[in-house]
Amino acid sequence: MTAFPDEPDPWSLSLVARVERDPAPAHTDVLVAAARAVVLLLDDPRTTDPDGELHEAVRAWRDRRIRKICRRARGTRWERTAALPHVEAASGDAVVRVFAPHPRDEVPALLAPLQVGGLDLTDPEDLPVPGPEGRLTVRLTPGVGMTTGKAAAQVGHAAQLAFERLPVGLVAPWRAAGFPVRVVTGAPVLPAGERVDVRDGGFTEVAPGTVTASAGFEGTDGRA
Template sequence: MPPSSYRRTSTCPGNASSAWQTGRVTTNDPAPDPTPASGPTQAQDSPFRDERTARDEAPQYVLPLVARIERAAPPARTDALETAARAVLVMLSDARSLGGGGEWAEAMRSWQDARIRKVVRRARGAEWRRAEALPGITVAGKSAEVRVFPPVPLDGWPKDLARLQVSGTDLDDPEPPAGPDPAAPVLWLNPEVAMSAGKAMAQAGHGAQLAWWDLDDTARAAWRDAGFPLAVRTAAPAHWRTLTTAGLPVVRDAGFTEIAPGSSTVIADHRPLFG
């Protein structure tokens, strides 16, 4: 049984409205780190870009994710992070996101041609039901549910998503997460960078996306067919230093919220997928 499940809905989108940005993060092209690692980092460029223009000159899009956080039963933090990462992968691999006539393909191309932005917001009750009525995919973890939507322009959010917030969301793990499965990719969080739950969910999504980009077609298909097994864990300081010299994909934050620009936040260890 795959470690996560997802369901698809395709309905008419709501009206556009300006979105209040929170928890906004960007996967940058390689840039100097204020505290540089002792070794090289992975080039962070998409093999799926359509237009090779300067990223900042292209129209800017954002990938919206909404986490279901009911007041009486919030999800565990680690499960929310892992579910958000899987939601990004499900969107990237969905037939509607791909060329050859996929209904979301044009938006996905435009998004990947510009800065790779993700925004995570929260919903409960009627807010969640309205979000589920919009075109997108809901991914369920053990306790978490995250709905991912096709990319939208920065100033063109559907009104039922634009009104949602993520600030003030605190999630905890009832008990420390178990060690990661050595046979599955791990998205390692920087132990020296503190992030809110929404910020960390977006960063985990970035890490999953960089791992996806770095794989060949065979490895991507195998990961998809297995249900995108992965773990999100905070690295021990010594392990983090080792990871920075391993040539793995590294997420560097653009510094819009919470942390300093250029901070390394996630390293994607996708080596188990190469056998």
């Protein structure tokens, strides 16, 4: 990766998906867990409290271009990551942990050995798709091919933008419900003012500027 000219010290947020051999989690469940974990980190008292142990790291990361990297782990390597400050979310058989942001080239020793590439899962044909009511709906852009790891970073970014930018009147009940998320593939159904869009920086898998995902609170006015 090449740093932007105005960003000599890029930071990243590390996500780690638990991927055991049996049962392997569903692709969409990993994405849902990733999205929830990112928002739970941002809303965690350790982040929001100026004296919290995650506050300064999250502040430093948010002051830069937002980057997320998804790794995978199983067995003992997964268990060891619990020693680091983190937030965890689950969906189906998927569990994703999100850790304190760090300089991109200073990955914590427990995370550095974990594989970044190659996380590409599938969904069973009968995987249920919940309705939108009370949930943030993240829509992956049709025709934009991404591995599970890449898509997890994108839906995490979509959830973050929704948390930070959508009206508090919509975010507050979402928070009260525990930040439920659904992930589908499809073009946006909400107008631009009621959703957030993710444009990728183009470091991996897709071209710079590609809209990879959108997110908003569907179902509040009869829309899908």
